Amino acid sequence: MDELKLFDAEFKFMNIVWEFEPINSKKLSVICGDRLGWKRPTTYTVIRKLSERGFLVNDNATVSALIKREQVQQYEADNLLDRAFDGSIPSFVAAFLKGKSLTADEADTLRKIIEEAKK
Numbered sequence: 025m026d027e028l029k030l031f032d033a034e035f036k037f038m039n040i041v042w043e044f045e046p047i048n049s050k051k052l053s054v055i056c057g058d059r060l061g062w063k064r065p066t067t068y069t070v071i072r073k074l075s076e077r078g079f080l081v082n083d084n085a086t087v088s089a090l091i092k093r094e095q096v097q098q099y100e101a102d103n104l105l106d107r108a109f110d111g112s113i114p115s116f117v118a119a120f121l122k123g124k125s126l127t128a129d130e131a132d133t134l135r136k137i138i139e140e141a142k143k
Contacts, residue, residue, distance in 0.1 A: 029099070041087060045088045052067060
């Protein structure tokens with residue numbers, strides 16, 4: 025699937041699915057009502073639309089994700105990097121860290137991530 029774009033409400037919904045899957049669609053609608061303020065028809069509409077787009081499967085009222093959270097996060101990160109930073113990771117990191125400070129543990133974790141990416 026090339027297009028992994030989720031709108032904000034869809035991403036919030038998918039976070040619930042990823043947290044509870046596999047989940048009965050009725051139970052999912054109750055959780056969406058509590059967390060998102062949605063009525064049951066809204067939840068069922070989103071289930072249908074995301075199923076049509078290949079994000080979900082709804083088999084006998086049991087909803088499961090076909091796409092992993094990490095896939096969507098990677099897609100969004102790549103799009104942000106390309107769109108806002110012309111593909112430059114150093115520019116992104118500089119903008120992200122501007123005005124912020126890192127703990128020693130956070131800096132160590134980032135060093136390890138960079139070292140792994142160099143391999």
